[in-house]
Amino acid sequence: MIKVRLWGVRGGVPVPGPDTVRLGGNTPCVEVRTGDNQIIILDAGTGIRPLGQALMEEFGDNRIVVTLLMSHTHWDHIQGFPFFNVHLRRKNRIVIIGEKREGRSLETVIADQFLTPYLPFEYRGLDAGLLIKEIRDRETLVIGEHTLVTARSGFHPGGVFMYRIEHHGRSIVYATDVGHPIGSLDERVLEMARDCDVLIHDSQFSDREKLLHPDWGHSTWKEAAQVGKEANAHVTVLFHYGAWAKDDHLYNVVEKEAKAVNADTVLGYEGLEFTVD
Numbered sequence: 001m002i003k004v005r006l007w008g009v010r011g012g013v014p015v016p017g018p019d020t021v022r023l024g025g026n027t028p029c030v031e032v033r034t035g036d037n038q039i040i041i042l043d044a045g046t047g048i049r050p051l052g053q054a055l056m057e058e059f060g061d062n063r064i065v066v067t068l069l070m071s072h073t074h075w076d077h078i079q080g081f082p083f084f085n086v087h088l089r090r091k092n093r094i095v096i097i098g099e100k101r102e103g104r105s106l107e108t109v110i111a112d113q114f115l116t117p118y119l120p121f122e123y124r125g126l127d128a129g130l131l132i133k134e135i136r137d138r139e140t141l142v143i144g145e146h147t148l149v150t151a152r153s154g155f156h157p158g159g160v161f162m163y164r165i166e167h168h169g170r171s172i173v174y175a176t177d178v179g180h181p182i183g184s185l186d187e188r189v190l191e192m193a194r195d196c197d198v199l200i201h202d203s204q205f206s207d208r209e210k211l212l213h214p215d216w217g218h219s220t221w222k223e224a225a226q227v228g229k230e231a232n233a234h235v236t237v238l239f240h241y242g243a244w245a246k247d248d249h250l251y252n253v254v255e256k257e258a259k260a261v262n263a264d265t266v267l268g269y270e271g272l273e274f275t276v277d
């Protein structure tokens with residue numbers, strides 16, 4: 001069994017307000033729970049703050065152990081981490097997994113957002129046990145005893161990892177901040193998404209926006225739907241909307257255009273949950 005819940009679906013910057021309240025205004029964060037009670041978090045955008053609150057309420061005084069898989073360290077994927085209050089308790093443990101960034105260690109990149117004058121508290125002062133593990137393209141890890149995580153590089157400035165999480169034959173794939181060549185789909189994304197139960201895929205661009213910014217390493221919502229279709233994903237979730245995308249536009253245009261490509265496509269929103277077993 002794998003359970004997935006979305007906590008933040010916007011790209012670039014948090015966008016609270018009346019135009020974004022239905023899908024939610026937080027930046028990327030996805031919670032994954034497995035049948036053997038592993039808690040895996042994909043990215044630490046601002047959605048990780050309410051996730052942290054929910055975990056602290058659920059666990060009370062009990063120990064929380066989470067594995068945080070970082071796609072990459074662009075601001076919108078790390079900016080919630082200082083406010084993920086699970087790190088305030090000494091007994092908790094956070095394992096952070098990702099890639100070295102532009103020659104700097106993953107730990108340095110994450111720790112540097114705590115430097116003064118950006119924040120009033122220090123990375124070194126966080127109470128929880130933090131373990132940082134750098135991995136490489138195509139590396140596979142076992143989390144707990146029965147959960148397999150595979151990382152794969154995609155096309156994005158500075159690099160990005162996609163993740164496939166598998167547990168007893170069920171699988172979810174997280175492919176945000178990935179771009180495809182104009183006119184074709186990146187084989188690496190198709191391979192990662194092959195026959196998965198839930199595909200969460202970057203959907204930042206319209207066709208026109210993609211042509212204006214082919215080097216930004218983002219996808220159109222039609223490409224997201226097409227990847228799901230060609231890879232035979234059971235359901236494809238649109239994710240990482242442009243900060244300018246209002247809810248009305250997402251419901252009236254984006255969802256319809258994507259469903260015309262692949263009927264098994266849905267808009268991702270905060271609180272959307274899937275249980276596959």
Ligand SMILES: [Zn+2]
Nearest residue numbers: 011012076177
């Ligand atoms: Zn992003």
Ligand SMILES: [Zn+2]
Nearest residue numbers: 072074156177
């Ligand atoms: Zn990015």
